[in-house]
Amino acid sequence: MHLEQVAGMEWLSPDVIRMVLKSERLVSSAKPGQFLNVRCGDSYRAYLRRPISICDVNRESGTADIVFQVRGAGTELLAGVKPGEFVDVMGPLGNPFKPVQPGGSMVVVGGGIGSFPLLLLLRTMPEVRRKALLGFRSHEAVVLEEAFASNSERLEIATDDGSHGQAGFATNLLERCLEQEKPDCVYVCGPLPMMKAAVGICMHHDVAVQVSMEQRMGCGVGACLVCACKTRDGEGFAYTHVCREGPVFDGREIVFD
Ligand SMILES: Cc1cc2nc3c(=O)[nH]c(=O)nc-3n(C[C@H](O)[C@H](O)[C@H](O)COP(=O)(O)OP(=O)(O)OC[C@H]3O[C@@H](n4cnc5c(N)ncnc54)[C@H](O)[C@@H]3O)c2cc1C
Ligand code: FES
Incomplete structure (x- = not known):
């Protein structure tokens, strides 16, 4: 777990907000497709952490952005954080996108x-x-x-x-x-x-x-199975953790019911 300082909060639309985190650690470690499991507050209303993708990093300012839509209790609490305050995050978590070769x-x-x-x-x-x-x-x-x-x-x-x-x-x-x-x-x-x-x-x-895959999550690290999704396994299917084996998958592997 890491405490990251909030450098800025900016509403991008009536219900979407950008949170800028001052964090050389995230700038140097975040890969596209990875996410942070964010503690949204102490309230029982948002006991579990909420997964939010890393949207952007800026090497000059040493900041990483997460952008989220206010949907329910967790993101509502998170939207109330003020610049200068700290948020408790786990991550970067999950497997990133696999890149295309240069020139492709x-x-x-x-x-x-x-x-x-x-x-x-x-x-x-x-x-x-x-x-x-x-x-x-x-x-x-x-x-x-x-x-x-x-x-x-x-x-x-x-x-x-x-x-x-x-x-x-x-x-x-x-x-x-x-x-x-x-x-x-x-x-x-x-x-x-x-x-x-x-x-x-x-x-x-x-x-x-x-x-x-944007499955609902619990622990974010493969311990609870809340995030299970169906993936192909031979002629049948298996349940796979989106947090640990994903969130990025080869699209052909997913069984979309
Ligand atoms: C890997 C990953 C990355 C994500 N990245 C982002 C991001 O960059 N920006 C962003 O805005 N959101 C992202 N999400 C979704 C985000 O985690 C949820 O919107 C958030 O957890 C909602 O929490 P809440 O307490 O505000 O709402 P809740 O009270 O938990 O739920 C409010 C409503 O949203 C629905 N909901 C909650 N979570 C999900 C979900 N994962 N998928 C579909 N519906 C859901 C619920 O069914 C309910 O109707 C991501 C999810 C995952 C798994
Ligand atoms: S969220 Fe707990 S196993 Fe994936």
Whole structure:
């Protein structure tokens, strides 16, 4: 466990906040796809830690960002932390995304809060041709647009109601993208139905796909099985810890029920 000092808090939308942590430790150790298991407060309302992805790191300022949506008790308490205070985090935890070779090409597909871990992934692969396809509910929910635009050669956004970018889902953008080109790898993070659809599209086009699973968690280190997800095992399936074996998996390994 580590106490990290909060250097800044910034609302990016009515319910999404960026927490900037002053931490050389995180800057030097965090890999894209990894997460922190964050203690949100002393209250019984948020007894368990909450997993939040590392969204970005900044070597010049020695800071690491987590970006989270206020959903329930835990994230509500976390949003109330003030700059200068300390948060208790475990991590970086979990297995990171596997990179594409320099000179290759990649596409990231993010849905809502699932977009956040993909920013660090793009930032760490400047020598790869990068396309970002993001889906949000509506214009109001679109966050980090500039950061994604400046860390990719092309950014496309879809909103469910068409109020920003194209009307539809990020998976519609992916379908169109793969009809035109075959990247070396597609990286997906978002709600389960979206990841299931994205993996199906990638398999149809015979393109490698990695997914980051956002399962609910307890301990975060492989001790409680709260985070189990089904993965292929021969002809059948097995239960796998998302916290320890994931959160990043080869998309073809996941059994999406
Ligand atoms: C590896 C990993 C990385 C994550 N990274 C981020 C991130 O970068 N930013 C971010 O905003 N969120 C992220 N999440 C999701 C985040 O952990 C949950 O939103 C958070 O735990 C909710 O806690 P809460 O106490 O505020 O809400 P709760 O009171 O626990 O739940 C509120 C509502 O959210 C739903 N919910 C809670 N957790 C999840 C979950 N894991 N998946 C789907 N629905 C859930 C509940 O069913 C409920 O409806 C990540 C999850 C995982 C597993
Ligand atoms: S969260 Fe406890 S085993 Fe994964």
